[in-house]
Amino acid sequence: MTLAVILAPLLALCVVARGIGFLPALGVVTAVAMLVDAREPLQEFGAVCVVLFSVLPVWFVSRYQDDGARERTGPMVPFLALGLMVILQLATGTPAAMGEAPGHAGAAYLPAGLCVALAGLVAVTCRQAMVWQWAGLLACVDGVMLSGVIENQVMVVGVTALAGCVVALLGGMCVHRVMLRVAVAPAQDGAGAERPSAQSAGFELGDVEQTGPEPRGLGPEAVVAPRIWTEAEAAAEDEEPLPRPDKAAKKAVPSDGEAKADVDQPPAGTGALQDKRASDAETVASDDDAETVKQKDVPDASHDTAKPTETESIETGVMKTDPSEDALSEDKAQDRKAGLNPAAPDAEASEKIPEHTSDTATSSAADQPEPFGPEEKEPEAEPVPRTPEMIARDVWLRGYLTERGRDA
Amino acid sequence: MTHELTWGWAFACLLALALQTVLMVLAAPWFSGWVNRLAGRLTGEHRFLAGGRWQDIHHQFRRPALRQRGDGLSSLACRGALVLAVFAACMTPVFTLVPAGFPAPGFFLLCSALVGASLLLGLPLVVQGGTTTLAGYAALLAESLLLPALVPVLVMAGGQDFSAFLAHLRQLSPVGDGAPFVLMGVALFLVTAWKGRQAGAELPCQLSGADRALWMLATDCVQLVWITLAGDVAWASSLALPGESGVEPWLAQCLAGGAFWVAKLAIAALLLAGTQLMVLTFPRRARVRLAAVFLLGLLAWQVAYAGQSGAIGQDRTASAQDEQDEQDEQDEQDSAWSDEGNATP
Numbered sequence: 001m002t003l004a005v006i007l008a009p010l011l012a013l014c015v016v017a018r019g020i021g022f023l024p025a026l027g028v029v030t031a032v033a034m035l036v037d038a039r040e041p042l043q044e045f046g047a048v049c050v051v052l053f054s055v056l057p058v059w060f061v062s063r064y065q066d067d068g069a070r071e072r073t074g075p076m077v078p079f080l081a082l083g084l085m086v087i088l089q090l091a092t093g094t095p096a097a098m099g100e101a102p103g104h105a106g107a108a109y110l111p112a113g114l115c116v117a118l119a120g121l122v123a124v125t126c127r128q129a130m131v132w133q134w135a136g137l138l139a140c141v142d143g144v145m146l147s148g149v150i151e152n153q154v155m156v157v158g159v160t161a162l163a164g165c166v167v168a169l170l171g172g173m174c175v176h177r178v179m180l181r182v183a184v185a186p187a188q189d190g191a192g193a194e195r196p197s198a199q200s201a202g203f204e205l206g207d208v209e210q211t212g213p214e215p216r217g218l219g220p221e222a223v224v225a226p227r228i229w230t231e232a233e234a235a236a237e238d239e240e241p242l243p244r245p246d247k248a249a250k251k252a253v254p255s256d257g258e259a260k261a262d263v264d265q266p267p268a269g270t271g272a273l274q275d276k277r278a279s280d281a282e283t284v285a286s287d288d289d290a291e292t293v294k295q296k297d298v299p300d301a302s303h304d305t306a307k308p309t310e311t312e313s314i315e316t317g318v319m320k321t322d323p324s325e326d327a328l329s330e331d332k333a334q335d336r337k338a339g340l341n342p343a344a345p346d347a348e349a350s351e352k353i354p355e356h357t358s359d360t361a362t363s364s365a366a367d368q369p370e371p372f373g374p375e376e377k378e379p380e381a382e383p384v385p386r387t388p389e390m391i392a393r394d395v396w397l398r399g400y401l402t403e404r405g406r407d408a
Numbered sequence: 409m410t411h412e413l414t415w416g417w418a419f420a421c422l423l424a425l426a427l428q429t430v431l432m433v434l435a436a437p438w439f440s441g442w443v444n445r446l447a448g449r450l451t452g453e454h455r456f457l458a459g460g461r462w463q464d465i466h467h468q469f470r471r472p473a474l475r476q477r478g479d480g481l482s483s484l485a486c487r488g489a490l491v492l493a494v495f496a497a498c499m500t501p502v503f504t505l506v507p508a509g510f511p512a513p514g515f516f517l518l519c520s521a522l523v524g525a526s527l528l529l530g531l532p533l534v535v536q537g538g539t540t541t542l543a544g545y546a547a548l549l550a551e552s553l554l555l556p557a558l559v560p561v562l563v564m565a566g567g568q569d570f571s572a573f574l575a576h577l578r579q580l581s582p583v584g585d586g587a588p589f590v591l592m593g594v595a596l597f598l599v600t601a602w603k604g605r606q607a608g609a610e611l612p613c614q615l616s617g618a619d620r621a622l623w624m625l626a627t628d629c630v631q632l633v634w635i636t637l638a639g640d641v642a643w644a645s646s647l648a649l650p651g652e653s654g655v656e657p658w659l660a661q662c663l664a665g666g667a668f669w670v671a672k673l674a675i676a677a678l679l680l681a682g683t684q685l686m687v688l689t690f691p692r693r694a695r696v697r698l699a700a701v702f703l704l705g706l707l708a709w710q711v712a713y714a715g716q717s718g719a720i721g722q723d724r725t726a727s728a729q730d731e732q733d734e735q736d737e738q739d740e741q742d743s744a745w746s747d748e749g750n751a752t753p
Binding site: 002003005006009010074075076079082083085086089090109110 | 582583584587588590591594686688692695696699700703704706707710711
């Protein structure tokens with residue numbers, strides 16, 4: 001009878017009472033209780049196994065977020081375990097039971113291994129949190145192994161080691177599947193400096209991909225809706241180019257036209273806004289076609305001016321294409337294909353763009369200064385660079401929060 | 409302890425007892441303040457320094473009392489509680505035991521004094537009325553149920569003197585054969601845990617003036633005596649035993665025992681502050697405390713004495729069988745003698 005043998009059931013009770021945090025202490029004390037009496041290969045093997053089964057799961061769980069919010073069991077559960085220990089001691093400590101074990105006669109005796117296993121079973125039975133139940137199973141493994149080592153049962157120790165491996169592996173896989181990772185932001189000297197602070201402080205899909213898959217076993221393509229993902233990719237493509245000098249020279253010409261058109265025709269766009277919005281939902285399906293047609297239609301000027309608008313507000317991308325505009329652009333494309341008006345691309349651009357700008361101006365306030373040319377647009381686009389990762393993170397977080405809210 | 413108690417040893421023991429009592433009463437508010445501060449550090453709150461409790465008591469002593477209904481009874485209860493607490497502190501070994509032959513109390517008397525002091529401390533809450541009445545009744549109920557919960561521990565100590573019991577425990581190593589008594593010490597320690605209405609906050613007492621100071625001092629004394637008792641039972645080897653050798657080794661052992669006592673108090677303060685992290689309602693805390701004390705004491709008693717009682721039982725049955733066999737043989741002999749006697753005439 002040693003102090004470690006007494007402390008092991010107490011620490012198992014602490015595991016039942018407070019959770020997996022006491023499991024390493026339980027493992028160390030159990031290992032000491034094994035090694036105190038004799039140091040043979042069986043004892044050493046058992047001690048190593050117990051320490052591994054107790055320390056590694058806690059280290060593994062520490063990489064994930066706490067999931068104990070759903071626990072509703074009360075503080076009296078450890079007393080159930082304590083009462084069962086007393087009954088167990090009553091059953092095994094009687095003179096009849098002691099007479100069968102020759103080594104224990106007349107000495108203080110506590111079936112510490114069975115008590116620890118009993119506490120683990122109580123934790124598995126009465127606690128609701130997954131990690132808590134896993135800790136109970138591991139405590140059970142510790143207890144059975146302590147019992148086998150004390151009684152010198154090689155088969156028991158071997159089978160328990162196997163079972164411990166299975167329990168640890170399966171529990172780890174469950175934890176990895178269900179629980180959320182703790183936010184990890186590795187400080188990368190080059191790349192970290194380039195990112196804005198809001199992005200580097202939060203949860204990043206890119207960081208997760210390097211170390212393992214998505215917490216729920218889903219990749220970013222599966223989590224994010226495909227349409228949003230394609231939009232995000234398009235936005236990322238449009239954001240990166242710094243205007244080359246020849247492009248900037250080309251843009252200088254239509255910017256004047258835009259400004260004129262903006263002065264001339266704002267009320268027309270706002271007047272037609274109600275009808276356009278009413279038929280927005282019908283044109284979602286033909287959204288991509290309209291985009292391509294527009295790009296064909298306005299090769300140099302409208303392409304450069306319309307795209308940054310989409311990067312600034314991706315959610316309003318649906319609002320930008322209107323049926324009248326579509327019809328107009330289709331007509332113009334047909335006209336261009338027929339070669340009716342090949343010499344006036346600038347005039348067409350000046351006709352088309354004012355509608356577009358007036359529509360987006362009413363839909364989002366951030367698009368207001370858009371028609372003033374690329375020189376004013378660039379400093380505004382910089383502070384809100386929404387990369388695909390950020391959008392994917394937002395969408396994923398929104399889904400996660402609604403799911404948690406439903407659980408609560 | 410084969411030698412007889414001399415006047416010199418008796419006088420030295422009296423001095424040591426007085427010193428222990430004064431030390432305990434003076435250190436009680438410090439310990440309470442330490443626990444409070446540690447609990448504040450653990451829970452992220454800013455609380456007073458360890459000496460703040462003494463300053464508070466000192467300040468309350470100098471304040472004029474605000475007389476209220478039932479104040480006479482409250483004042484009497486506070487004085488009685490302090491007397492009982494100091495009496496218990498006098499009986500509790502801090503760094504030295506008393507030699508055999510010196511009058512020493514039993515463990516039951518010690519526990520009764522402490523429980524009585526706790527009951528008296530709960531009385532002003534009931535008498536004063538107001539919002540604390542219900543909490544006062546609950547505290548009285550919890551304290552009165554404490555003695556039944558302590559039955560396994562009392563059975564472990566038995567009817568012998570507490571000093572003799574500790575002198576017996578002193579030969580056992582807490583890491584080895586004395587391990588069940590560590591469990592007993594844990595059970596005694598849990599008596600002081602989970603007290604008060606909220607985590608870390610003691611029951612609000614509406615006393616004022618010197619009565620309030622006495623109430624606070626008695627509360628701290630009772631707490632420290634329980635902690636010291638638990639430490640003594642868990643590790644009795646740190647206590648000095650007079651009469652084993654000369655005076656100088658005894659004094660050295662007393663100094664070491666004092667240092668070990670401080671170390672035990674530090675560990676106990678950490679554990680107490682840890683128990684205050686559990687946020688429970690008052691009735692639930694009382695239930696947890698009583699159940700923990702009873703079940704841990706029962707387990708300790710089973711572990712310590714189950715094997716021995718079994719062996720003793722076997723020995724008793726064996727001896728009874730031997731006696732019966734001897735008696736049967738004697739009866740046979742007697743009958744043979746009587747047969748012979750009957751045959752001869």
